[in-house]
Amino acid sequence: MLQIYNTLTHQKETFLPLDAHHVGLYVCGPTVYDYAHLGNARVYVIFDILNRLLNYIYPTVTYVRNITDIDDKIIQASLTSGNSISEITERTTQAFQEDMKSLGNVSPTYEPKATEHIPEMIKMIQTLIEKGHAYEAEGHVLFQVTSDPSYGSLSRQGLEDMISGARVEIAPYKKDPRDFILWKPSTGDIPGWQSPWGLGRPGWHIECSAMSSKYLGETFDIHAGGQDLIFPHHENEQAQSTCCSNKPFVRYWMHNGYLIVNGEKMSKSLGNFLTVRDLLKKASGDVLRYGLLSVHYRQPLDWTDAGLLQAQNSLCRLYTAMRHAPKEDAASPDLNKEFLSALADDLNTPLALHILHGLASDINKSSSEKEKAVLAHQLKSSGAFIGLLTEDPDVWFQKSPKNCSEKALEGLHIECQIEARNKARQERDFKEADRIRDHLLEAGIALEDAPSGTLWRRLK
RNA sequence: GGCCGGGUGGCAGAGUGGUUAUGCGGAGGACUGCAAAUCCUUAUACGUCGGUUCGAUUCCGGUCCUGGCCUCCA
Numbered sequence: 001m002l003q004i005y006n007t008l009t010h011q012k013e014t015f016l017p018l019d020a021h022h023v024g025l026y027v028c029g030p031t032v033y034d035y036a037h038l039g040n041a042r043v044y045v046i047f048d049i050l051n052r053l054l055n056y057i058y059p060t061v062t063y064v065r066n067i068t069d070i071d072d073k074i075i076q077a078s079l080t081s082g083n084s085i086s087e088i089t090e091r092t093t094q095a096f097q098e099d100m101k102s103l104g105n106v107s108p109t110y111e112p113k114a115t116e117h118i119p120e121m122i123k124m125i126q127t128l129i130e131k132g133h134a135y136e137a138e139g140h141v142l143f144q145v146t147s148d149p150s151y152g153s154l155s156r157q158g159l160e161d162m163i164s165g166a167r168v169e170i171a172p173y174k175k176d177p178r179d180f181i182l183w184k185p186s187t188g189d190i191p192g193w194q195s196p197w198g199l200g201r202p203g204w205h206i207e208c209s210a211m212s213s214k215y216l217g218e219t220f221d222i223h224a225g226g227q228d229l230i231f232p233h234h235e236n237e238q239a240q241s242t243c244c245s246n247k248p249f250v251r252y253w254m255h256n257g258y259l260i261v262n263g264e265k266m267s268k269s270l271g272n273f274l275t276v277r278d279l280l281k282k283a284s285g286d287v288l289r290y291g292l293l294s295v296h297y298r299q300p301l302d303w304t305d306a307g308l309l310q311a312q313n314s315l316c317r318l319y320t321a322m323r324h325a326p327k328e329d330a331a332s333p334d335l336n337k338e339f340l341s342a343l344a345d346d347l348n349t350p351l352a353l354h355i356l357h358g359l360a361s362d363i364n365k366s367s368s369e370k371e372k373a374v375l376a377h378q379l380k381s382s383g384a385f386i387g388l389l390t391e392d393p394d395v396w397f398q399k400s401p402k403n404c405s406e407k408a409l410e411g412l413h414i415e416c417q418i419e420a421r422n423k424a425r426q427e428r429d430f431k432e433a434d435r436i437r438d439h440l441l442e443a444g445i446a447l448e449d450a451p452s453g454t455l456w457r458r459l460k
Numbered sequence: 461g462g463c464c465g466g467g468u469g470g471c472a473g474a475g476u477g478g479u480u481a482u483g484c485g486g487a488g489g490a491c492u493g494c495a496a497a498u499c500c501u502u503a504u505a506c507g508u509c510g511g512u513u514c515g516a517u518u519c520c521g522g523u524c525c526u527g528g529c530c531u532c533c534a
Binding site: 010027028029030031036037039040041042043044071072073155156157158204225226227228229230231232233255256257258259260263265267294295296298299300302304306307309310311313314317320321323324342348350351353354355356357358361364365425428430433434437446447448449450455 | 462463464465466471472473474475481482483484485492493494495496497498499527528529530531532533534
Protein backbone atom coordinates (compact mmCIF):
# COMPACT_ATOMS: atom_id res chain seq x y z
CA MET A 1 0.00 0.00 0.00
CA LEU A 2 1.61 3.18 -1.18
CA GLN A 3 1.35 6.25 1.01
CA ILE A 4 2.20 9.62 -0.43
CA TYR A 5 2.10 13.13 0.91
CA ASN A 6 -0.36 15.16 -1.13
CA THR A 7 0.39 18.88 -1.31
CA LEU A 8 -3.28 19.46 -2.03
CA THR A 9 -4.42 18.11 1.34
CA HIS A 10 -1.19 18.59 3.31
CA GLN A 11 -1.19 15.07 4.56
CA LYS A 12 -0.03 11.59 3.81
CA GLU A 13 -2.67 9.65 1.93
CA THR A 14 -3.07 6.13 0.67
CA PHE A 15 -2.51 6.23 -3.05
CA LEU A 16 -5.47 4.89 -4.99
CA PRO A 17 -5.10 5.35 -8.73
CA LEU A 18 -7.95 6.27 -11.00
CA ASP A 19 -7.35 3.05 -12.89
CA ALA A 20 -5.77 0.22 -10.92
CA HIS A 21 -4.22 -1.11 -14.10
CA HIS A 22 -2.73 2.10 -15.39
CA VAL A 23 -1.14 4.91 -13.40
CA GLY A 24 -0.28 8.33 -14.85
CA LEU A 25 2.69 10.33 -13.59
CA TYR A 26 3.73 13.78 -14.82
CA VAL A 27 6.93 15.48 -13.70
CA CYS A 28 7.81 19.00 -14.78
CA GLY A 29 10.93 18.65 -16.88
CA PRO A 30 13.78 20.98 -17.66
CA THR A 31 13.86 24.24 -19.56
CA VAL A 32 16.71 23.50 -21.89
CA TYR A 33 18.88 26.61 -21.78
CA ASP A 34 21.66 25.42 -19.47
CA TYR A 35 23.15 22.25 -18.00
CA ALA A 36 21.14 20.46 -15.35
CA HIS A 37 22.14 21.40 -11.83
CA LEU A 38 22.04 19.26 -8.74
CA GLY A 39 18.68 20.67 -7.72
CA ASN A 40 17.22 19.45 -10.98
CA ALA A 41 18.93 16.13 -10.46
CA ARG A 42 17.25 15.74 -7.11
CA VAL A 43 13.78 16.09 -8.60
CA TYR A 44 14.42 13.59 -11.35
CA VAL A 45 16.14 11.06 -9.09
CA ILE A 46 13.38 11.22 -6.49
CA PHE A 47 10.57 10.82 -8.95
CA ASP A 48 12.50 8.17 -10.81
CA ILE A 49 12.23 6.19 -7.58
CA LEU A 50 8.50 6.84 -7.55
CA ASN A 51 8.22 5.69 -11.16
CA ARG A 52 10.11 2.48 -10.36
CA LEU A 53 7.91 1.84 -7.36
CA LEU A 54 4.71 2.46 -9.31
CA ASN A 55 5.91 0.11 -12.02
CA TYR A 56 6.51 -2.52 -9.38
CA ILE A 57 3.03 -2.15 -7.91
CA TYR A 58 0.91 -1.51 -11.01
CA PRO A 59 0.83 -3.25 -14.38
CA THR A 60 1.27 -0.12 -16.46
CA VAL A 61 2.66 3.31 -15.69
CA THR A 62 2.82 6.20 -18.10
CA TYR A 63 5.52 8.56 -16.96
CA VAL A 64 5.66 11.89 -18.76
CA ARG A 65 8.46 14.41 -18.31
CA ASN A 66 8.29 17.36 -20.65
CA ILE A 67 11.08 19.33 -22.26
CA THR A 68 10.50 23.06 -22.32
CA ASP A 69 12.23 24.22 -25.47
CA ILE A 70 10.52 27.57 -25.91
CA ASP A 71 10.98 30.08 -23.15
CA ASP A 72 12.29 33.59 -22.63
CA LYS A 73 15.35 32.26 -20.83
CA ILE A 74 16.27 30.30 -23.93
CA ILE A 75 15.76 33.34 -26.11
CA GLN A 76 17.95 35.32 -23.72
CA ALA A 77 20.64 32.63 -23.78
CA SER A 78 20.61 32.77 -27.56
CA LEU A 79 20.98 36.53 -27.61
CA THR A 80 23.87 36.60 -25.15
CA SER A 81 25.75 33.61 -26.55
CA GLY A 82 25.13 34.20 -30.23
CA ASN A 83 24.13 30.58 -30.72
CA SER A 84 20.88 29.78 -32.41
CA ILE A 85 17.94 28.69 -30.33
CA SER A 86 17.78 25.25 -31.87
CA GLU A 87 21.51 24.81 -31.29
CA ILE A 88 21.06 25.60 -27.61
CA THR A 89 17.97 23.48 -27.07
CA GLU A 90 19.29 20.46 -28.94
CA ARG A 91 22.67 20.49 -27.23
CA THR A 92 21.15 21.06 -23.79
CA THR A 93 18.52 18.37 -24.28
CA GLN A 94 21.16 15.85 -25.24
CA ALA A 95 23.34 16.82 -22.28
CA PHE A 96 20.33 16.51 -20.01
CA GLN A 97 19.60 13.01 -21.19
CA GLU A 98 23.22 12.00 -20.70
CA ASP A 99 23.16 13.39 -17.18
CA MET A 100 19.97 11.51 -16.36
CA LYS A 101 21.57 8.32 -17.58
CA SER A 102 24.70 8.93 -15.49
CA LEU A 103 22.51 9.34 -12.44
CA GLY A 104 20.85 6.01 -13.11
CA ASN A 105 17.40 7.30 -14.01
CA VAL A 106 15.05 5.26 -16.14
CA SER A 107 13.76 7.10 -19.20
CA PRO A 108 10.20 8.36 -18.98
CA THR A 109 7.54 6.87 -21.24
CA TYR A 110 7.24 10.19 -23.05
CA GLU A 111 9.43 13.28 -23.15
CA PRO A 112 7.24 15.66 -25.11
CA LYS A 113 8.65 18.94 -26.36
CA ALA A 114 6.68 22.13 -25.94
CA THR A 115 7.38 23.30 -29.49
CA GLU A 116 5.80 20.14 -30.84
CA HIS A 117 2.53 20.81 -29.03
CA ILE A 118 1.69 24.37 -30.00
CA PRO A 119 -1.62 23.42 -31.70
CA GLU A 120 -2.79 21.68 -28.53
CA MET A 121 -1.97 24.77 -26.51
CA ILE A 122 -3.75 27.07 -28.93
CA LYS A 123 -6.82 24.90 -28.79
CA MET A 124 -6.80 24.96 -25.03
CA ILE A 125 -6.46 28.73 -24.95
CA GLN A 126 -9.37 29.05 -27.38
CA THR A 127 -11.51 26.92 -25.11
CA LEU A 128 -10.60 29.08 -22.14
CA ILE A 129 -11.60 32.22 -24.05
CA GLU A 130 -14.88 30.62 -25.12
CA LYS A 131 -15.67 29.67 -21.56
CA GLY A 132 -14.98 33.16 -20.32
CA HIS A 133 -11.83 32.30 -18.36
CA ALA A 134 -9.43 34.14 -20.62
CA TYR A 135 -9.36 37.34 -22.67
CA GLU A 136 -7.28 38.88 -25.43
CA ALA A 137 -5.53 42.18 -24.93
CA GLU A 138 -2.94 43.84 -27.17
CA GLY A 139 -1.87 40.58 -28.78
CA HIS A 140 -1.69 38.82 -25.42
CA VAL A 141 -4.10 36.29 -24.06
CA LEU A 142 -4.48 36.29 -20.31
CA PHE A 143 -6.11 33.96 -17.86
CA GLN A 144 -8.64 35.77 -15.74
CA VAL A 145 -7.89 34.65 -12.23
CA THR A 146 -11.13 35.94 -10.73
CA SER A 147 -13.08 33.63 -13.04
CA ASP A 148 -11.82 30.62 -11.11
CA PRO A 149 -13.33 30.43 -7.63
CA SER A 150 -10.89 27.77 -6.51
CA TYR A 151 -7.81 29.68 -7.61
CA GLY A 152 -5.20 29.51 -4.86
CA SER A 153 -6.33 26.21 -3.42
CA LEU A 154 -3.10 24.38 -4.13
CA SER A 155 -0.72 26.99 -2.75
CA ARG A 156 -3.22 28.08 -0.09
CA GLN A 157 -3.01 31.64 -1.20
CA GLY A 158 -6.11 33.76 -1.02
CA LEU A 159 -6.52 36.24 -3.84
CA GLU A 160 -6.34 39.10 -1.37
CA ASP A 161 -3.04 37.85 0.04
CA MET A 162 -1.47 37.88 -3.38
CA ILE A 163 -2.15 41.56 -3.76
CA SER A 164 -0.55 42.34 -0.43
CA GLY A 165 2.55 40.61 -1.72
CA ALA A 166 2.46 43.39 -4.33
CA ARG A 167 5.07 41.83 -6.50
CA VAL A 168 2.79 40.72 -9.29
CA GLU A 169 3.69 42.09 -12.66
CA ILE A 170 1.73 45.21 -13.42
CA ALA A 171 0.96 45.46 -17.11
CA PRO A 172 -1.44 47.90 -18.73
CA TYR A 173 -3.20 45.20 -20.71
CA LYS A 174 -4.10 43.16 -17.63
CA LYS A 175 -7.61 43.47 -16.25
CA ASP A 176 -6.26 42.37 -12.90
CA PRO A 177 -2.62 42.36 -11.83
CA ARG A 178 -2.87 38.68 -10.86
CA ASP A 179 -3.91 37.53 -14.31
CA PHE A 180 -1.22 35.49 -16.02
CA ILE A 181 -0.19 35.06 -19.61
CA LEU A 182 -1.37 32.21 -21.80
CA TRP A 183 -0.06 33.59 -25.07
CA LYS A 184 2.19 36.50 -25.94
CA PRO A 185 3.20 38.19 -29.19
CA SER A 186 6.54 37.50 -30.85
CA THR A 187 8.31 40.09 -32.96
CA GLY A 188 11.57 40.26 -34.88
CA ASP A 189 13.82 37.24 -34.43
CA ILE A 190 11.86 35.87 -31.51
CA PRO A 191 10.32 32.50 -32.39
CA GLY A 192 6.60 32.62 -33.01
CA TRP A 193 3.70 30.56 -34.29
CA GLN A 194 0.60 31.67 -36.13
CA SER A 195 -2.42 31.83 -33.90
CA PRO A 196 -5.86 33.45 -33.82
CA TRP A 197 -4.16 36.28 -31.89
CA GLY A 198 -1.35 36.81 -34.35
CA LEU A 199 2.22 35.59 -34.41
CA GLY A 200 3.20 34.62 -30.91
CA ARG A 201 4.38 32.07 -28.39
CA PRO A 202 2.91 30.34 -25.35
CA GLY A 203 3.19 31.49 -21.78
CA TRP A 204 5.03 29.33 -19.31
CA HIS A 205 2.23 27.30 -17.77
CA ILE A 206 0.05 26.28 -20.67
CA GLU A 207 2.42 23.67 -22.08
CA CYS A 208 2.17 21.39 -19.07
CA SER A 209 -1.61 21.59 -19.10
CA ALA A 210 -1.75 20.80 -22.80
CA MET A 211 0.79 17.99 -22.76
CA SER A 212 -0.41 16.31 -19.59
CA SER A 213 -3.96 16.09 -20.89
CA LYS A 214 -2.75 14.76 -24.21
CA TYR A 215 -0.67 11.93 -22.72
CA LEU A 216 -2.43 11.27 -19.43
CA GLY A 217 -5.96 12.59 -19.82
CA GLU A 218 -7.77 15.54 -18.33
CA THR A 219 -7.69 14.01 -14.87
CA PHE A 220 -4.64 12.02 -13.88
CA ASP A 221 -2.99 10.57 -10.82
CA ILE A 222 0.27 12.22 -9.86
CA HIS A 223 1.90 15.49 -10.79
CA ALA A 224 5.27 16.22 -9.27
CA GLY A 225 8.00 18.82 -9.23
CA GLY A 226 10.09 21.07 -7.03
CA GLN A 227 8.50 22.97 -4.19
CA ASP A 228 9.13 26.26 -5.89
CA LEU A 229 6.72 25.26 -8.64
CA ILE A 230 3.70 25.17 -6.32
CA PHE A 231 3.18 28.82 -6.96
CA PRO A 232 2.66 30.12 -9.50
CA HIS A 233 3.34 27.32 -11.97
CA HIS A 234 1.23 24.49 -10.62
CA GLU A 235 -1.47 26.76 -9.27
CA ASN A 236 -1.84 28.21 -12.76
CA GLU A 237 -1.74 24.85 -14.45
CA GLN A 238 -4.51 23.66 -12.22
CA ALA A 239 -6.59 26.76 -12.94
CA GLN A 240 -6.17 26.41 -16.70
CA SER A 241 -6.84 22.71 -16.80
CA THR A 242 -9.84 22.60 -14.51
CA CYS A 243 -11.43 25.61 -16.16
CA CYS A 244 -10.85 24.09 -19.57
CA SER A 245 -12.19 20.60 -18.85
CA ASN A 246 -14.55 21.23 -15.92
CA LYS A 247 -12.96 18.17 -14.37
CA PRO A 248 -10.48 17.70 -11.55
CA PHE A 249 -6.93 18.01 -12.83
CA VAL A 250 -4.47 16.19 -10.60
CA ARG A 251 -5.34 13.80 -7.79
CA TYR A 252 -2.01 13.78 -5.95
CA TRP A 253 0.48 16.64 -6.08
CA MET A 254 3.98 15.87 -4.87
CA HIS A 255 6.73 18.42 -4.28
CA ASN A 256 10.29 17.90 -3.18
CA GLY A 257 12.32 20.21 -0.96
CA TYR A 258 15.16 22.40 -2.05
CA LEU A 259 18.71 21.48 -2.55
CA ILE A 260 21.03 23.97 -0.91
CA VAL A 261 24.80 24.16 -1.04
CA ASN A 262 26.86 24.66 2.10
CA GLY A 263 23.87 26.17 3.82
CA GLU A 264 23.13 28.67 1.08
CA LYS A 265 20.61 28.60 -1.69
CA MET A 266 22.23 27.58 -4.93
CA SER A 267 22.49 30.47 -7.34
CA LYS A 268 24.71 31.65 -10.10
CA SER A 269 25.46 34.91 -8.38
CA LEU A 270 26.76 33.19 -5.26
CA GLY A 271 29.02 31.03 -7.38
CA ASN A 272 27.79 27.82 -5.79
CA PHE A 273 25.90 26.62 -8.82
CA LEU A 274 26.62 22.89 -9.10
CA THR A 275 25.98 21.23 -12.41
CA VAL A 276 25.61 17.48 -12.63
CA ARG A 277 28.23 17.61 -15.32
CA ASP A 278 30.86 19.14 -13.04
CA LEU A 279 30.04 16.89 -10.12
CA LEU A 280 30.49 13.82 -12.28
CA LYS A 281 34.13 14.82 -12.58
CA LYS A 282 34.47 14.47 -8.81
CA ALA A 283 32.30 11.44 -8.16
CA SER A 284 30.48 8.77 -10.07
CA GLY A 285 26.77 8.98 -10.80
CA ASP A 286 25.82 6.36 -8.23
CA VAL A 287 27.57 8.31 -5.48
CA LEU A 288 25.62 11.44 -6.41
CA ARG A 289 22.48 9.36 -6.50
CA TYR A 290 23.19 7.89 -3.06
CA GLY A 291 23.79 11.38 -1.70
CA LEU A 292 20.53 12.67 -3.14
CA LEU A 293 18.60 9.75 -1.69
CA SER A 294 20.14 9.98 1.75
CA VAL A 295 17.72 12.72 2.78
CA HIS A 296 13.94 12.43 2.69
CA TYR A 297 12.64 14.12 -0.44
CA ARG A 298 10.45 16.65 1.31
CA GLN A 299 13.31 17.89 3.50
CA PRO A 300 15.82 20.43 2.34
CA LEU A 301 19.10 18.80 1.35
CA ASP A 302 22.31 20.63 2.15
CA TRP A 303 24.99 19.47 -0.27
CA THR A 304 28.55 19.61 1.02
CA ASP A 305 31.86 17.97 0.18
CA ALA A 306 31.70 16.16 3.50
CA GLY A 307 28.31 14.80 2.54
CA LEU A 308 29.61 13.65 -0.81
CA LEU A 309 32.45 11.82 0.92
CA GLN A 310 29.99 10.23 3.30
CA ALA A 311 27.87 9.01 0.39
CA GLN A 312 31.00 7.60 -1.19
CA ASN A 313 31.99 5.78 1.97
CA SER A 314 28.53 4.48 2.69
CA LEU A 315 28.22 3.04 -0.78
CA CYS A 316 31.69 1.58 -0.34
CA ARG A 317 30.50 -0.28 2.73
CA LEU A 318 27.59 -1.83 0.84
CA TYR A 319 29.82 -2.90 -2.02
CA THR A 320 32.39 -4.31 0.42
CA ALA A 321 29.79 -6.60 1.92
CA MET A 322 28.72 -7.74 -1.53
CA ARG A 323 32.32 -8.31 -2.51
CA HIS A 324 32.94 -10.63 0.39
CA ALA A 325 29.86 -12.74 -0.26
CA PRO A 326 29.90 -15.63 -2.71
CA LYS A 327 28.40 -14.74 -6.04
CA GLU A 328 25.16 -16.42 -6.88
CA ASP A 329 23.51 -16.41 -10.27
CA ALA A 330 19.96 -16.05 -9.12
CA ALA A 331 17.61 -15.25 -11.91
CA SER A 332 14.80 -13.49 -10.12
CA PRO A 333 15.26 -10.44 -7.94
CA ASP A 334 14.61 -10.79 -4.25
CA LEU A 335 13.44 -7.51 -2.76
CA ASN A 336 13.59 -7.01 0.96
CA LYS A 337 10.11 -6.42 2.39
CA GLU A 338 11.10 -3.80 4.91
CA PHE A 339 12.98 -2.02 2.18
CA LEU A 340 9.87 -1.91 0.02
CA SER A 341 7.66 -0.72 2.83
CA ALA A 342 10.11 2.08 3.60
CA LEU A 343 9.84 3.24 0.00
CA ALA A 344 6.08 2.81 0.00
CA ASP A 345 5.88 5.10 3.02
CA ASP A 346 6.09 8.35 1.09
CA LEU A 347 9.45 7.43 -0.44
CA ASN A 348 11.42 7.16 2.77
CA THR A 349 14.71 6.60 1.02
CA PRO A 350 16.94 7.27 4.06
CA LEU A 351 15.15 4.47 5.88
CA ALA A 352 15.42 2.25 2.81
CA LEU A 353 19.18 2.85 2.74
CA HIS A 354 19.36 1.97 6.41
CA ILE A 355 17.78 -1.37 5.58
CA LEU A 356 20.39 -1.98 2.90
CA HIS A 357 23.06 -1.32 5.52
CA GLY A 358 21.35 -3.81 7.80
CA LEU A 359 21.61 -6.43 5.06
CA ALA A 360 25.27 -5.59 4.56
CA SER A 361 25.85 -5.95 8.26
CA ASP A 362 24.10 -9.33 8.29
CA ILE A 363 26.28 -10.52 5.44
CA ASN A 364 29.41 -9.51 7.33
CA LYS A 365 28.26 -11.29 10.48
CA SER A 366 27.04 -14.47 8.87
CA SER A 367 29.26 -17.53 9.04
CA SER A 368 27.25 -19.44 6.46
CA GLU A 369 28.38 -19.03 2.88
CA LYS A 370 24.94 -19.96 1.67
CA GLU A 371 23.26 -17.40 3.85
CA LYS A 372 25.75 -14.77 2.73
CA ALA A 373 24.92 -15.48 -0.89
CA VAL A 374 21.20 -15.20 -0.26
CA LEU A 375 21.57 -11.95 1.64
CA ALA A 376 23.92 -10.54 -0.97
CA HIS A 377 21.43 -11.33 -3.67
CA GLN A 378 18.76 -9.54 -1.71
CA LEU A 379 21.06 -6.59 -1.16
CA LYS A 380 21.90 -6.38 -4.83
CA SER A 381 18.28 -6.73 -5.93
CA SER A 382 17.03 -4.17 -3.48
CA GLY A 383 19.82 -1.73 -4.32
CA ALA A 384 19.23 -2.16 -8.03
CA PHE A 385 15.57 -1.46 -7.48
CA ILE A 386 16.48 2.13 -6.64
CA GLY A 387 19.24 2.32 -9.22
CA LEU A 388 22.17 1.58 -6.90
CA LEU A 389 24.56 -1.38 -6.53
CA THR A 390 24.12 -2.24 -10.19
CA GLU A 391 27.79 -2.93 -10.84
CA ASP A 392 29.98 -5.88 -10.12
CA PRO A 393 31.80 -5.06 -6.85
CA ASP A 394 35.26 -5.69 -8.31
CA VAL A 395 34.50 -3.38 -11.20
CA TRP A 396 33.13 -0.76 -8.85
CA PHE A 397 36.16 -0.82 -6.58
CA GLN A 398 38.65 -0.86 -9.38
CA LYS A 399 37.21 1.57 -11.89
CA SER A 400 38.72 4.97 -12.24
CA PRO A 401 36.69 7.55 -10.35
CA LYS A 402 37.13 10.19 -12.99
CA ASN A 403 36.63 8.03 -16.01
CA CYS A 404 40.11 8.92 -17.12
CA SER A 405 42.29 6.62 -19.18
CA GLU A 406 43.41 3.38 -17.64
CA LYS A 407 46.98 3.85 -18.81
CA ALA A 408 48.31 4.95 -15.46
CA LEU A 409 46.74 1.88 -13.94
CA GLU A 410 48.21 -0.50 -16.46
CA GLY A 411 51.67 0.88 -15.80
CA LEU A 412 51.40 -0.35 -12.25
CA HIS A 413 50.85 -3.99 -13.20
CA ILE A 414 48.72 -4.37 -10.12
CA GLU A 415 48.04 -8.04 -10.45
CA CYS A 416 51.74 -8.79 -10.98
CA GLN A 417 52.73 -6.79 -7.96
CA ILE A 418 50.13 -8.49 -5.82
CA GLU A 419 51.55 -11.82 -6.93
CA ALA A 420 55.08 -10.69 -6.12
CA ARG A 421 53.97 -9.49 -2.72
CA ASN A 422 52.20 -12.72 -1.90
CA LYS A 423 55.31 -14.63 -2.89
CA ALA A 424 57.35 -12.46 -0.53
CA ARG A 425 54.79 -13.05 2.19
CA GLN A 426 55.06 -16.78 1.71
CA GLU A 427 58.79 -16.48 2.09
CA ARG A 428 58.16 -14.32 5.14
CA ASP A 429 59.98 -11.43 3.54
CA PHE A 430 57.60 -8.92 5.05
CA LYS A 431 59.88 -5.99 4.38
CA GLU A 432 59.58 -6.56 0.66
CA ALA A 433 55.85 -7.32 0.94
CA ASP A 434 55.22 -4.07 2.76
CA ARG A 435 57.35 -2.15 0.28
CA ILE A 436 55.13 -3.32 -2.56
CA ARG A 437 51.98 -2.53 -0.63
CA ASP A 438 53.20 0.96 0.26
CA HIS A 439 54.23 1.55 -3.29
CA LEU A 440 50.73 0.70 -4.53
CA LEU A 441 49.14 2.75 -1.80
CA GLU A 442 51.08 5.79 -2.94
CA ALA A 443 49.59 5.23 -6.35
CA GLY A 444 46.12 5.17 -4.79
CA ILE A 445 45.68 1.42 -4.72
CA ALA A 446 44.73 -0.20 -1.42
CA LEU A 447 45.19 -3.91 -0.80
CA GLU A 448 43.08 -6.14 1.34
CA ASP A 449 44.13 -9.68 2.25
CA ALA A 450 40.86 -11.59 2.30
CA PRO A 451 40.62 -15.32 3.03
CA SER A 452 39.91 -15.90 -0.65
CA GLY A 453 42.97 -13.97 -1.75
CA THR A 454 44.23 -10.42 -2.05
CA LEU A 455 41.71 -7.86 -3.26
CA TRP A 456 42.55 -4.39 -4.43
CA ARG A 457 40.60 -1.19 -4.82
CA ARG A 458 41.17 2.35 -5.82
CA LEU A 459 41.10 4.93 -3.10
CA LYS A 460 38.27 7.26 -3.99
C1' G B 461 2.11 41.43 5.94
C1' G B 462 0.09 36.31 4.00
C1' C B 463 1.26 30.96 3.35
C1' C B 464 4.31 26.60 4.32
C1' G B 465 8.50 23.91 6.50
C1' G B 466 12.52 22.74 10.03
C1' G B 467 15.15 22.60 14.92
C1' U B 468 17.82 14.98 17.06
C1' G B 469 24.52 12.80 19.63
C1' G B 470 31.36 15.54 16.61
C1' C B 471 28.89 15.55 11.44
C1' A B 472 24.95 13.72 8.11
C1' G B 473 20.19 11.81 8.93
C1' A B 474 15.62 8.30 10.15
C1' G B 475 12.20 7.10 13.73
C1' U B 476 9.31 6.31 18.11
C1' G B 477 4.59 7.78 23.96
C1' G B 478 8.43 3.73 27.94
C1' U B 479 13.58 -0.73 24.80
C1' U B 480 20.66 0.39 19.99
C1' A B 481 18.14 3.79 13.85
C1' U B 482 21.84 3.81 10.29
C1' G B 483 26.20 5.93 7.93
C1' C B 484 30.76 8.84 8.56
C1' G B 485 34.15 10.08 12.40
C1' G B 486 36.36 9.05 17.95
C1' A B 487 38.02 5.50 21.93
C1' G B 488 39.09 0.32 23.47
C1' G B 489 39.27 -4.86 22.06
C1' A B 490 39.26 -9.33 18.55
C1' C B 491 41.26 -11.04 13.94
C1' U B 492 45.99 -10.18 10.92
C1' G B 493 53.28 -11.18 10.11
C1' C B 494 51.81 -5.92 10.06
C1' A B 495 47.89 -3.62 7.68
C1' A B 496 43.21 -3.32 5.27
C1' A B 497 38.39 -5.17 5.56
C1' U B 498 35.18 -7.19 9.19
C1' C B 499 33.27 -8.20 14.08
C1' C B 500 32.61 -6.87 19.43
C1' U B 501 32.41 -3.00 23.23
C1' U B 502 31.98 2.18 24.19
C1' A B 503 31.18 7.69 24.57
C1' U B 504 28.26 11.99 22.80
C1' A B 505 20.95 13.13 21.65
C1' C B 506 16.35 14.80 20.74
C1' G B 507 16.00 24.17 20.72
C1' U B 508 13.33 26.39 25.04
C1' C B 509 9.14 26.99 28.61
C1' G B 510 4.64 24.97 30.13
C1' G B 511 0.44 21.24 29.64
C1' U B 512 -1.67 16.12 29.00
C1' U B 513 0.31 11.29 30.94
C1' C B 514 2.32 6.45 35.49
C1' G B 515 5.94 8.06 31.79
C1' A B 516 7.37 12.64 26.13
C1' U B 517 12.53 13.50 22.04
C1' U B 518 7.69 11.53 20.31
C1' C B 519 0.92 14.45 21.60
C1' C B 520 -0.97 19.80 22.75
C1' G B 521 0.03 25.12 23.61
C1' G B 522 3.41 29.29 24.13
C1' U B 523 8.30 30.96 22.98
C1' C B 524 13.11 31.47 20.56
C1' C B 525 15.93 30.44 16.31
C1' U B 526 16.05 29.16 11.26
C1' G B 527 14.76 27.92 5.87
C1' G B 528 11.47 28.57 1.79
C1' C B 529 7.29 30.56 -1.20
C1' C B 530 4.20 35.02 -2.26
C1' U B 531 8.70 37.65 -8.93
C1' C B 532 12.03 33.67 -13.19
C1' C B 533 13.58 29.20 -10.59
C1' A B 534 13.49 22.08 -9.68
